[in-house]
Amino acid sequence: MSMHVTLPRAAQPFVSFATLLRRNGFAIAPEQTTTFLTAIDLLGPRSTEDIRRAGLATFAPPPERFADFNALFRIHFLGEDTLSVLGDDEEETVRVQEEQSGEDEPPLADEVNEAGQAAARAEALVQRDFSIAARDEALRRLTREAPMALPRRRSYRRTRGKRGRMVDLRRTLKEASRNDGEILKLSRLKRRTRQRKVLLLIDVSGSMKQRTDDNLRLAHTLAQVSPRMEVFTFGTRLTRVSRPLQLKRREQALANASRLVSDWDGGTRIGDALQAFLAVPRFAGYVRGAVVLIISDGLERGDPLSLADAVARISRRAWRLSWMTPLAIGKNFKPQTEALMAIARFVDYFVDGRSTPSMVEHLLSFRKELAA
Amino acid sequence: MSVRSNIVGIDSPEALEQALRSAYYLADDAIATASYLALALGKPLLLEGAPGVGKTEAAKAIAAVLGRKLIRLQCYEGIDASAALYEWNYPRQMLAIRQAGEENIDIYGESFLIERPMLAALRAPDATVLLIDEIDRSDQEFEAFLLEFLSDFQISIPERGTLRAVERPVVILTSNRTRDLHEALRRRCVYHWIGYPNSEREARIIMMRASSVAEATARSVVAAVGKLRREPLSKSPGIAEAVDWAEAATLLHNGGARWPDAFKRSIGVALKDEEDLSFIAPRLDALIAEATA
Numbered sequence: 001m002s003m004h005v006t007l008p009r010a011a012q013p014f015v016s017f018a019t020l021l022r023r024n025g026f027a028i029a030p031e032q033t034t035t036f037l038t039a040i041d042l043l044g045p046r047s048t049e050d051i052r053r054a055g056l057a058t059f060a061p062p063p064e065r066f067a068d069f070n071a072l073f074r075i076h077f078l079g080e081d082t083l084s085v086l087g088d089d090e091e092e093t094v095r096v097q098e099e100q101s102g103e104d105e106p107p108l109a110d111e112v113n114e115a116g117q118a119a120a121r122a123e124a125l126v127q128r129d130f131s132i133a134a135r136d137e138a139l140r141r142l143t144r145e146a147p148m149a150l151p152r153r154r155s156y157r158r159t160r161g162k163r164g165r166m167v168d169l170r171r172t173l174k175e176a177s178r179n180d181g182e183i184l185k186l187s188r189l190k191r192r193t194r195q196r197k198v199l200l201l202i203d204v205s206g207s208m209k210q211r212t213d214d215n216l217r218l219a220h221t222l223a224q225v226s227p228r229m230e231v232f233t234f235g236t237r238l239t240r241v242s243r244p245l246q247l248k249r250r251e252q253a254l255a256n257a258s259r260l261v262s263d264w265d266g267g268t269r270i271g272d273a274l275q276a277f278l279a280v281p282r283f284a285g286y287v288r289g290a291v292v293l294i295i296s297d298g299l300e301r302g303d304p305l306s307l308a309d310a311v312a313r314i315s316r317r318a319w320r321l322s323w324m325t326p327l328a329i330g331k332n333f334k335p336q337t338e339a340l341m342a343i344a345r346f347v348d349y350f351v352d353g354r355s356t357p358s359m360v361e362h363l364l365s366f367r368k369e370l371a372a
Numbered sequence: 373m374s375v376r377s378n379i380v381g382i383d384s385p386e387a388l389e390q391a392l393r394s395a396y397y398l399a400d401d402a403i404a405t406a407s408y409l410a411l412a413l414g415k416p417l418l419l420e421g422a423p424g425v426g427k428t429e430a431a432k433a434i435a436a437v438l439g440r441k442l443i444r445l446q447c448y449e450g451i452d453a454s455a456a457l458y459e460w461n462y463p464r465q466m467l468a469i470r471q472a473g474e475e476n477i478d479i480y481g482e483s484f485l486i487e488r489p490m491l492a493a494l495r496a497p498d499a500t501v502l503l504i505d506e507i508d509r510s511d512q513e514f515e516a517f518l519l520e521f522l523s524d525f526q527i528s529i530p531e532r533g534t535l536r537a538v539e540r541p542v543v544i545l546t547s548n549r550t551r552d553l554h555e556a557l558r559r560r561c562v563y564h565w566i567g568y569p570n571s572e573r574e575a576r577i578i579m580m581r582a583s584s585v586a587e588a589t590a591r592s593v594v595a596a597v598g599k600l601r602r603e604p605l606s607k608s609p610g611i612a613e614a615v616d617w618a619e620a621a622t623l624l625h626n627g628g629a630r631w632p633d634a635f636k637r638s639i640g641v642a643l644k645d646e647e648d649l650s651f652i653a654p655r656l657d658a659l660i661a662e663a664t665a
Contacts, residue, residue, distance in 0.1 A: 029559050039409045039562075042377055043385070050405070057406040060563030062552070063420070154450060155513065169462035173469075177479070181469035191450070288551070289512065317551050 011037055014051075017076050021059060024072060025279065032058055048077055064313075131355065135214060138357040139221045142364070146225040151291055151319070151366040152193040161190030196319055197228040199286050201277070203296030204261060205235040205268035211326060212264070214356050215295050220245050220253050222363070230286045234273035235263035240283070270300050270339070271307030278313055291366070292318040295353055297325050300339035308342040315346035322362060324353035379411045380438055388437070397426070397433030398569075398577050406564035407434060414540035416522050418558060420547045421566035424610015426577075427546040428505060430566070434544065435501035444503045445489035447510035453517065457527060459486045480531040494527055497541035507557075508547040515554050522560050569611065571598055577611060582619040589625075593618040596635065596663035597642065603652060609642040617642040635660045 007015060018033040039054035052073050061069045074080040160168065168187035176183045200222065202215050223229045223245040230242045244256035278284045292314060300307050315321045325340070327333075328350045335341050335350065344350075352358040382388045388411075389404040399407070403419075407430070410417035417434075419427040435442035445456055465479040487495070493502035507515065521527065525537040545561060547553055569577065571594045578590040593614055601608045609617070620638035625631060636656060643649050652659070 027555050027559075032559055035413060035415070035562075038375055038413060042375065042409060042412050043405065049401075053402055053405040054409065056402070057409050057562045057564060060418070060558040060561065063549075063565045066565070153511075157513075158452075170460070173460075173462050173465055173479075176466065177469055181466065181472075183466075316549070 013077070014040060017055070017073075018059070020072055020076055021061075021069070024068065026059065026061055026065070026069070028059055032060075051077065135217070135356040138360040139217060142218075142221050142360045143225055145364050146222070149364040149367040150198070150226060151196045151369075153196050153289065153319070155192040155194050157192045158189045159192045161188055164188035164190030166190070195226065195228065197230070197286060197288075197290035198222065198226045199290045199292045199318075200229070200231045201274070201292070201294045201296075202231065202233045203235065203268060203270065203294075204233045204264055206265040207268065207297050207299050208295075208326075209265055211295070211353065216245075216254055216257060217250070218356055218359060220250055220257075224248065230283075231257075232277060232283075233261050233263075234270070234277070235268060236266040236273075237263040238273050238276045239263075267301050268296070268299060269302035270296055270298065271302045271304070271310055274310035274314065275306060278310060284317070287314055287317040289317070289319050292321045293324060293363075294322070295324045295359075297327055297353075298323070298335070298337055298340040298343070300337075304339045304342045307339050308346070311343040311346045315348075320348045320366070321346065322349040322351050323347045324351040324359055324362070326352075326354045328352050375412060376414070377412055382408070382411070382437070384408065391437040392430075392433050395433040395436040396580055397429060398573060398580060399430070399433075400569065400573065403430065403564055403566060406562055410544075410562040411438075411542065413562065416543040416545055416561045418545045418547065418553075418561035418563045419566055420549050420553075420563070422568070422608065422610060423548050424612040425566045425568060426611050427566055428503070431501065431503040431505075431544040431546065434542070435503075438501060438542065440499055440501045440542070442501050442503055443489045443493050444505055446505050447507050447514070449509060449511055451510050451514050455488060456490050456514075457488050458491045458529060459488065460484055460531075461486050485529075485532075490521060491527060491535070493541045493543070494525065494535060494537045497525075497537045497539045501542045501544065504543065504545045506548060507545050508550045508553065512554070515557055519554075519556055519560065522557070568601060571595065574598075574611060574614060578615050578618045581615045582622070585618045585622050589622055590618055592635070592664045593621070596660055599659055599663065600642070600652070605643070605645070605648040605651070607643075607645050607648065613642045613644075632657075632660050632664055635664065 014037055015033060018028050018036065022028050036054060036058040039058050040051055043050040043054055045051050045054070052070070055073065056066075056069070059069075158164075158166070158168075160171075166189040168189040171187040172183060172185075175185075175187070200219050202212070202219060204212050208215075219231045219241075223231060223242070229245075230240070231245055233239045233241055239261045241257040241260055244260065245253050247253035247256065278287075294314075311321070323340075323343070327335075327337075327340070333350050333352075335344050340350075349362065351362045377383055382391055385401065385404040385408040388408045389399050389401070392399045392404065392407075407417060409415075411434075419430060421427055432442055460480070461484045465484050468477055468479055468484070489502060493500045504518070507518070522543065525540055526534055528534040568574070571591075574594045574597070575587070575590045578585060578593060579587060597609050597614045597617070617635075617638060620641045621634045624634040624638055629637065639649070639656065643652065
């Protein structure tokens with residue numbers, strides 16, 4: 001089949017529309033373009049409305065991008081100049097990815113020596129040593145218990161299991177047919193399980209400064225025990241640090257990860273950062289069915305609506321969404337800031353993010369939920 | 373791709389819209405277009421939308437229009453091939469082996485095969501419509517498994533070989549969008565997002581579905597439901613709820629209740645969430661008064 005033949009001139013604008021959509025981030029397969037052309041042919045087309053509907057039906061854009069789709073349609077087929085509407089949106093997301101503050105050093109953690117008196121200082125130091133010991137102990141506990149405690153999901157596949165709930169009729173029958181139809185023993189089946197993906201999004205902005213180092217350590221430990229783990233940091237920029245954290249040696253892993261991140265101690269535009277995260281299909285795919293952990297204080301400088309929208313989208317895809325914030329104290333925590341209130345109904349757990357032990361406790365508590 | 377522009381006498385979206393109307397389904401232009409394209413292109417139709425906007429009803433109506441039997445496959449987390457495709461009748465095979473004694477017997481014959489919805493649709497593509505309902509409830513493995521079925525319309529049964537549909541069966545998938553479906557699945561389908569209808573059409577739907585409801589009642593219900601949908605509720609009332617509400621209010625009214633009161637007392641069929649009810653309670657009177665005005 002030689003497709004090198006030039007397309008009929010009439011078909012040209014339709015094919016280039018598909019190209020335009022692709023350039024604007026719509027995932028469109030060549031096969032869909034063919035279907036689009038056939039659909040237009042089927043409908044007449046008697047009006048541009050027919051063409052638009054054929055486009056919606058065959059390119060299947062996600063509902064939240066209908067507006068973009070329609071804008072592009074008007075630009076392409078009606079010659080309208082509505083680029084400004086679309087442009088705004090694009091710029092917003094790009095800025096998050098490209099803005100650089102260019103500071104390559106991670107902040108020094110835990111320097112909380114505001115009191116001037118020597119006694120107070122000594123006490124603070126004791127407290128700090130204590131908290132470091134508690135942190136390391138918590139991380140060791142995570143390493144020890146995570147393989148058993150991290151949530152697993154039942155797989156679609158079945159496997160032989162001595163104490164499975166289902167009788168493997170197929171195998172039993174096969175064995176019986178070898179013995180002239182005599183059933184000597186019942187084979188059994190159980191559902192296989194797989195560990196769920198874990199996705200960790202860490203806020204590294206200025207307001208989270210004191211926790212950043214500990215959070216990265218937690219991420220590293222978790223990455224060692226969870227084979228399907230993705231880690232991102234965000235502040236004014238979104239950075240994927242999953243690869244360096246796979247390294248076994250902690251100091252080196254953390255140093256490598258730190259080098260990638262360039263927005264330490266910046267401002268926070270959580271909503272835009274999460275939107276940028278979701279805009280990359282490969283990243284957004286990590287959320288599907290995953291245990292999603294977001295470590296952030298939710299002090300949002302951007303638009304709370306954009307944050308709520310992003311969190312809603314994440315929560316729709318995730319298995320459980322936990323929001324770990326240093327502001328959450330106690331089990332009956334009720335969010336107070338505007339941003340946290342807006343996202344409260346999409347978040348499954350608000351977790352005390354003030355210390356590593358409490359975060360580890362939460363990670364290991366999924367086991368109870370499964371038992372229940 | 374085999375294109376049939378004429379399916380049982382339906383040769384345009386408008387013709388399909390007419391036919392759907394006679395099957396008691398009021399379709400708008402967009403859904404009629406998408407459905408027509410799906411039928412003509414021989415592709416599965418994927419309907420997405422909030423619960424209660426009439427996705428399953430659309431599938432039933434399309435089956436009625438085509439004069440085919442609707443086979444429904446309700447999805448759930450953990451659904452697998454033996455529930456969707458086929459299963460061997462093992463007890464029967466067992467008995468057959470016992471009875472056969474010394475004789476030879478084929479225990480993988482037709483009589484031992486239990487058809488599940490997908491196999492049933494594949495075997496009688498000209499007499500059935502396959503509805504794969506709430507695909508978003510199934511897990512990703514099942515979605516991946518569906519891909520194979522939806523692109524080639526064939527099923528392989530190890531003991532018997534590959535079964536291929538003589539013609540492309542009509543397949544309709546619905547999703548409540550509790551999770552995003554995989555791109556590959558969307559790509560293989562003709563897609564339509566069903567939104568809430570405008571008030572004019574919704575009133576007509578209510579009157580068509582619930583024949584005892586007066587027009588004024590229908591309009592009041594549509595107005596009230598429209599207002600409720602703009603509130604930040606955890607579950608907005610769908611079309612099905614609107615129909616129920618109109619019917620319930622009419623029933624109470626016929627039993628002697630006065631109008632605004634009949635609406636108020638039957639709110640439970642429209643809002644089914646305690647938090648939503650208590651959220652709206654203080655303003656319910658005003659809201660209904662406004663809607664019935």
